[in-house]
Amino acid sequence: MAERRRIRWHIVVFLAPAVIVYTAVMIFPLFNTLRLALYSRIDQERVFVGLQNFQTLFGDPIWSEQFWNALGNNFWFFVIHMLVQNPIGIALAAILSHPRLRFAALYRSAIFIPTILSFVIVGFAWKLILSPIWGIAPSMLDFVGLKSLFAPWLGREEYALTTLALVSVWQFVGIPMMLIYAALLTIPEEILEAGEVDGITGMSAFWKIKLPLILPSIGIISILTFVGNFNAFDLIYAAQGALAGPDFSTDILGTFMYRTFFGFQLQLGDPHMGSAIAGAMFAIILIGVCIYLFGIQTRLRRYQL
Amino acid sequence: MSGEARTNPLNAGLMHGALILYTLIALFPVFVILINSFKTRRAIFSEPLALPSSETFSMIGYQTVMRQGDFFLYFQNSMIVTVASLFFILLFGAMAAFALAEYRFRGNLWMGLYLALGIMIPIRIGTVAILEMMVATGLVNTLWALILVYTAQGLPLAVFILSEFMRQVSDDLKNAARVDGLSEYAIFFRLVLPLVRPAMATVAVFNMIPIWNDLWFPLILAPAEETKTLTLGSQVFIGQFVTDWNAVLSALSMAILPVLILYVIFSRQLIRGLTSGAVK
Numbered sequence: 174m175a176e177r178r179r180i181r182w183h184i185v186v187f188l189a190p191a192v193i194v195y196t197a198v199m200i201f202p203l204f205n206t207l208r209l210a211l212y213s214r215i216d217q218e219r220v221f222v223g224l225q226n227f228q229t230l231f232g233d234p235i236w237s238e239q240f241w242n243a244l245g246n247n248f249w250f251f252v253i254h255m256l257v258q259n260p261i262g263i264a265l266a267a268i269l270s271h272p273r274l275r276f277a278a279l280y281r282s283a284i285f286i287p288t289i290l291s292f293v294i295v296g297f298a299w300k301l302i303l304s305p306i307w308g309i310a311p312s313m314l315d316f317v318g319l320k321s322l323f324a325p326w327l328g329r330e331e332y333a334l335t336t337l338a339l340v341s342v343w344q345f346v347g348i349p350m351m352l353i354y355a356a357l358l359t360i361p362e363e364i365l366e367a368g369e370v371d372g373i374t375g376m377s378a379f380w381k382i383k384l385p386l387i388l389p390s391i392g393i394i395s396i397l398t399f400v401g402n403f404n405a406f407d408l409i410y411a412a413q414g415a416l417a418g419p420d421f422s423t424d425i426l427g428t429f430m431y432r433t434f435f436g437f438q439l440q441l442g443d444p445h446m447g448s449a450i451a452g453a454m455f456a457i458i459l460i461g462v463c464i465y466l467f468g469i470q471t472r473l474r475r476y477q478l
Numbered sequence: 479m480s481g482e483a484r485t486n487p488l489n490a491g492l493m494h495g496a497l498i499l500y501t502l503i504a505l506f507p508v509f510v511i512l513i514n515s516f517k518t519r520r521a522i523f524s525e526p527l528a529l530p531s532s533e534t535f536s537m538i539g540y541q542t543v544m545r546q547g548d549f550f551l552y553f554q555n556s557m558i559v560t561v562a563s564l565f566f567i568l569l570f571g572a573m574a575a576f577a578l579a580e581y582r583f584r585g586n587l588w589m590g591l592y593l594a595l596g597i598m599i600p601i602r603i604g605t606v607a608i609l610e611m612m613v614a615t616g617l618v619n620t621l622w623a624l625i626l627v628y629t630a631q632g633l634p635l636a637v638f639i640l641s642e643f644m645r646q647v648s649d650d651l652k653n654a655a656r657v658d659g660l661s662e663y664a665i666f667f668r669l670v671l672p673l674v675r676p677a678m679a680t681v682a683v684f685n686m687i688p689i690w691n692d693l694w695f696p697l698i699l700a701p702a703e704e705t706k707t708l709t710l711g712s713q714v715f716i717g718q719f720v721t722d723w724n725a726v727l728s729a730l731s732m733a734i735l736p737v738l739i740l741y742v743i744f745s746r747q748l749i750r751g752l753t754s755g756a757v758k
Contacts, residue, residue, distance in 0.1 A: 202604035291691035
């Protein structure tokens, strides 16, 4: 198509609404937030302070302790998802993709139900179930003879974060399950049959043939998990409140940023420090996405199926 | 997991066993909440796992919720925000996707990359500036603030998925229409849009759940009583009634039910969308 001189107005009309809304409400605020991180409010006036907010965030013991605590917790939150959610999702998908399995659609729909519920429902429902007052969890453990294992998991500093991470895993297992299931369905029968001729069946067919073929999808669910976890907020807020108790043991970057910029109880909101934390989150997510795009995705061999 | 020919009964049994176990884990909490919301306070504590019987049946929790919380208003707000956001995501997204897929122009590739940026970067990072902007424009505590944010959030993936599908629409068809004198707008609205309806449904279903369930933006941009969404409303309500177990369980059930109904209606579409490879 030859490049014409006149402006083709219909292209502008088609693009304009999406580009304007996206730029004004997403891209511009994103950079504006990064810019606000370089300012501070001194005597009711907004003053440019350079990197001072970041200095406070990393240098001031009160701030840096909270920041590293939140970051460390956030990493643990992510590690649990990678170690529990994604393997369970892959295993469920592997079973579901079995060609002769009956009721597969029923299982699939049922296992996906937690994923559609809001964090508020999930957070409170588990809070009630794990509550020592109600006693559902202890009496169920009693049923299998493990009552001694029960502890008020959400109330103990050493367990609360792991418990919440597992609740989040319970909620989101459906996503890796569906994406891997879709990937497994695209593997052609002939490849599996060829493997069978060579005596590769059952579990070894999964490890030797299917798993290498779905590695790109596993890469995608890993980066989705990473981005999702590092801007998580709702579940912790719904279950433990903005203070991410007990004693900040479940504080992650999202709750830390919310408390900082919005203020909570006696703490006054500080949009500039909040922006600095948002800047740190942005950097972390960007690093993660870059590692994925340049370090992992390009090295994964994509097989032409 | 071997081929179709040899599935021995033991293997099949194990597979069903594993799936049933996980299905129970997935459904158990929802089930416990729902059955206990219909029981008296005493029965909730004495026999939490029993179904409500004629003696233990009670609607007291629901009565409290109806009296105290303005759940119909919250529900209506959630409905308005979700439907309006989906409408704008689909309309604007499809228009931009059509421009990118159909026309060759300078900057096409860059425009596509620019719009795709937002797929990976969460909009929450920009919250501080978004709040400031909404305050400056007077949109704080209006549903428009939420609609704008969710539209911006949903557009990147919508453009990406829809443009993939629009590339598959036959050129001959469009050129025939051009020969017949149809304008570009008519080609888009009358010819292409109906053809990509399945992809639009996928995009809609993908966006529906996160918008409906979001807590962050309602909490920050529209916490006023008259603009609370159902998610925020139930969060606040439950927070106030922590010790009234009947009310909490009933409020949770009332928050679960609309989503569950939507899911039953749209689950086919959702699962087809997730497994169709649209997000690969």
